[in-house]
Amino acid sequence: MLFASRSFCCLGIRTYQLRTDLLSRSIRLSASDTMAFRHKNTRRIEGLDSNVWVEFTKVAADPSIVNLGQGLPDICPPSYVKEELANAAAVDRLNQYTRGFGHPSLVKVLSQVYERVCGRKIDPFTDILVTVGGYGSLFSTIQALIEEGDEVIIIEPFYDCYEPMVKMAGAKPVFIPLRHKKGGNAASSADWVLDPAELASKFNSKTKAIILNTPHNPIGKVFTREELQVISDLCIKHDTLCISDEVYEWLVYKGNKHIKIATLPGMWERTITIGSAGKTYSVTGWKLGWSIGPQNLIKHLQVVHQNTLYTCPTPLQEALAQAFWIDYKRMDDPDCYFYSLPRELESKRDRMAQLLQEVGLKPVIPDGGYFMIVDVSTLNVDLSDVDENQPYDYKFVKWMITSKKLSAIPLSAFFGPETKRQFEKYIRFCFIKKDSTLDAAEVILKNWNKQ
Amino acid sequence: LPLVKAPSSPSLSLQAKMSRPVQARRLEGVDKNIWVEFVKLAATYSTVNLGQGFPDFPPPDFLTDAFARVLSGEEHMLHQYTRAFGHPPLVKILAQLFGKLLGRDLDPMTNVMVTVGAYQALFCCFQAFVDEGDEVIIIEPFFDCYEPMVKMAGGTPVFVPLRPKAPKDGKLMSSADWHLDPAELASKFSERTKAIVLNSPNNPLGKVFSRGELELIADLCVKHDALCISDEVYEWLVYDGKEHIRIASLQGMWDRTVIIGSAGKTFSATGWKVGWTVGPNRLLQHLRTMHQNSVYHCATAMQEAVAQGFQRELEHYGKPDSYFVQLSKELQQKRDQLVQSLVAVGMKPIIPEGTYFLVADISEFKSDVPDVPNSDEPYDSRFAKWMVKNKGLAAIPLSAFYCGAHKNNYNRFIRFCFAKEEATLKAADDILQKWKLEKTSP
Numbered sequence: 043m044l045f046a047s048r049s050f051c052c053l054g055i056r057t058y059q060l061r062t063d064l065l066s067r068s069i070r071l072s073a074s075d076t077m078a079f080r081h082k083n084t085r086r087i088e089g090l091d092s093n094v095w096v097e098f099t100k101v102a103a104d105p106s107i108v109n110l111g112q113g114l115p116d117i118c119p120p121s122y123v124k125e126e127l128a129n130a131a132a133v134d135r136l137n138q139y140t141r142g143f144g145h146p147s148l149v150k151v152l153s154q155v156y157e158r159v160c161g162r163k164i165d166p167f168t169d170i171l172v173t174v175g176g177y178g179s180l181f182s183t184i185q186a187l188i189e190e191g192d193e194v195i196i197i198e199p200f201y202d203c204y205e206p207m208v209k210m211a212g213a214k215p216v217f218i219p220l221r222h223k224k225g226g227n228a229a230s231s232a233d234w235v236l237d238p239a240e241l242a243s244k245f246n247s248k249t250k251a252i253i254l255n256t257p258h259n260p261i262g263k264v265f266t267r268e269e270l271q272v273i274s275d276l277c278i279k280h281d282t283l284c285i286s287d288e289v290y291e292w293l294v295y296k297g298n299k300h301i302k303i304a305t306l307p308g309m310w311e312r313t314i315t316i317g318s319a320g321k322t323y324s325v326t327g328w329k330l331g332w333s334i335g336p337q338n339l340i341k342h343l344q345v346v347h348q349n350t351l352y353t354c355p356t357p358l359q360e361a362l363a364q365a366f367w368i369d370y371k372r373m374d375d376p377d378c379y380f381y382s383l384p385r386e387l388e389s390k391r392d393r394m395a396q397l398l399q400e401v402g403l404k405p406v407i408p409d410g411g412y413f414m415i416v417d418v419s420t421l422n423v424d425l426s427d428v429d430e431n432q433p434y435d436y437k438f439v440k441w442m443i444t445s446k447k448l449s450a451i452p453l454s455a456f457f458g459p460e461t462k463r464q465f466e467k468y469i470r471f472c473f474i475k476k477d478s479t480l481d482a483a484e485v486i487l488k489n490w491n492k493q
Numbered sequence: 494l495p496l497v498k499a500p501s502s503p504s505l506s507l508q509a510k511m512s513r514p515v516q517a518r519r520l521e522g523v524d525k526n527i528w529v530e531f532v533k534l535a536a537t538y539s540t541v542n543l544g545q546g547f548p549d550f551p552p553p554d555f556l557t558d559a560f561a562r563v564l565s566g567e568e569h570m571l572h573q574y575t576r577a578f579g580h581p582p583l584v585k586i587l588a589q590l591f592g593k594l595l596g597r598d599l600d601p602m603t604n605v606m607v608t609v610g611a612y613q614a615l616f617c618c619f620q621a622f623v624d625e626g627d628e629v630i631i632i633e634p635f636f637d638c639y640e641p642m643v644k645m646a647g648g649t650p651v652f653v654p655l656r657p658k659a660p661k662d663g664k665l666m667s668s669a670d671w672h673l674d675p676a677e678l679a680s681k682f683s684e685r686t687k688a689i690v691l692n693s694p695n696n697p698l699g700k701v702f703s704r705g706e707l708e709l710i711a712d713l714c715v716k717h718d719a720l721c722i723s724d725e726v727y728e729w730l731v732y733d734g735k736e737h738i739r740i741a742s743l744q745g746m747w748d749r750t751v752i753i754g755s756a757g758k759t760f761s762a763t764g765w766k767v768g769w770t771v772g773p774n775r776l777l778q779h780l781r782t783m784h785q786n787s788v789y790h791c792a793t794a795m796q797e798a799v800a801q802g803f804q805r806e807l808e809h810y811g812k813p814d815s816y817f818v819q820l821s822k823e824l825q826q827k828r829d830q831l832v833q834s835l836v837a838v839g840m841k842p843i844i845p846e847g848t849y850f851l852v853a854d855i856s857e858f859k860s861d862v863p864d865v866p867n868s869d870e871p872y873d874s875r876f877a878k879w880m881v882k883n884k885g886l887a888a889i890p891l892s893a894f895y896c897g898a899h900k901n902n903y904n905r906f907i908r909f910c911f912a913k914e915e916a917t918l919k920a921a922d923d924i925l926q927k928w929k930l931e932k933t934s935p
Contacts (some may be wrong), residue, residue, distance in 0.1 A: 084623060086624075091781075092916060114712065118569045119572050128564045131561055132557075137557070137761075138548065138763045138764045139763045140550075140764060174609055174791075178788050210786055211517065327572045345516075350616045351612050351766070353610075355792055378643075433543075440913065
């Protein structure tokens, strides 16, 4: 068969697969067997079907469960944000397509806000792409710049989508964990650090990019300038790109400052910085995000975008633009939502920490973000009789949901295959919740030991 | 002697990395996009824009009212994430409606998935089902994104053209006069054929595939065990009493078809970017995997509003005040109005059976835009650019909807969008009339 001989010049696994494909096609199989074979998924999504969210959001959807799991606010977005969407909804031309790479009024205000923050000129049309959430930005960036043969460094624990997205692009994820500083009080996110020598050992000629997430989900770590310098030195030395997921950029607590790695020397030209309306304005359901970077990188993200979904919804982009103008004008004012939200969240953070401490737990106090992780081993919940072949924290969270009516997310979801088991006693709580939700959590935690 | 530090030269492997392009290979050949260029031209020069496909009239009141209601309500969780594979009220009503249309029991959780417009639905399909080495049959002329999406997935597009038959004497050509040659179509299927993309009603021609034509395609799909990606975004826009037939309802097709739909086209709200896929769980499970690893969630508030819009339509289904009925009636009139304008000035429209596009032969106006021998650019593209710059009338060249090798096969046609207000169509007519006068007067 001509086709067969042509394809035998491919290497290794592909040849084997093609050979078995051809063989099995030439054997007379039943119609349904053939169909099942032909209609299976592509290689790029092989093994990427399971997802911690799909598992846990379903379980926690029951309204009687106090949901501190998935990262979504149950507090109200600011009223002017909702008003701007109502205003946009009333403008007829906003019901039709806008500019593919980003609604003009939105990219213009984003360039203003970020010019101010970064201290450099940002062209709204060439240096910015508007995407479907921070998630969409991650996807566009990875599809644009990462491919088979590349390695991508991922810092553990990591927002869980990084690994499957890197794999889908055909590349190899290379993990490096944040570890508690020896002798430090591991109860602060600042005490979870990268070992510089270990980090350096992960870089090689195949390293296309490193994914940085600061402020960090799930730990809440806010990388310091010195820590960012270590990363940037390696990026420059190895000519590596930096994908900087900064969706929680405004959510930093007293004594901490969010620093953009793109502002470090030599980094602008190799960094894509990702932001999110959902996290900035507590409107996760708007699913708008953006990628900012140099034109020679952003143009490739734009190519991905024009071949994936082309344009984002118009009314939401217009509303977001108007909300941003309001806050841009008061960026010197403490009432600006960029500063008032973290103030509000800091007290919720402190309350959450206190509740957990009262049950005898030692939460890791985050310097940023709206998550808190805690080691639950001291609760000594024996789940050895639970059959499932899942890490302890998965079983623990499921048990906690059914017996305590409180949900969280198991931390092992945020680790690569080799490190998962080391962190299976940790769970993650989300505290961007209204007072009544935290009150309900308090009741559960206070009554924990009573049965 | 002072020590002079020699400039450090990058290691060999670093040099190799620096000389490689930064972008991934999957972007090769998919960077050009006709819309980027033509949308900009229209924005700069046009006074009357019949180019890009979107209505310049508002969506129906019941839809915008639903959106306003959703936003003014107390339910602030509508600003937060909803179910990733589709907001429950929306998938439920879509399952109800499409179940009714297909004569099947559909499970909203497994047979329906919501996407960011039909565009993202197409993307998920190609990424979920097309691997390197797979062939995908695309019928020309085609909505331009199919080709780059197949390529980005590593697949090979295989083109088969609709071919025009001359209409009866004295009659205007219709989109129904463009056919697939059955033998030619059959010859395009091979062992490597993973899928065929069907777009009916077809953009840009407006062709509504007949039952016979669909059966031809279905037979080949079944015979070669190929999938069918059925882009049916214009499903409600069919004219002259024609029927839109869903290929998934044909024998052997439900199990191998993904149906794609669009709220933007259904409800004249292209800027909302709400689309969906309907199909068997066996196929949709892979779309879900793709979706959860690319965008994950779609915006909540618009899904809620679209669900309410569909609720209303389901209640009025088949009745004269159904939006689906009214819109297609209204658009048929606009179609006829534009056809008249074009005929009056000597452009030869091909009457579309569906969609809100029509394609017209501009040969009569050739003298305005002389041929440039050995030009890289297809004639109709140069014509359309000249027309928008000099006459302020924007349209899209038909060659945009053909693959590179075939761009010059039908290069005397341009595509007009007639989903436009009365005033816009009148203004277009004025431009055309004036243009004709200029040509005929000494």
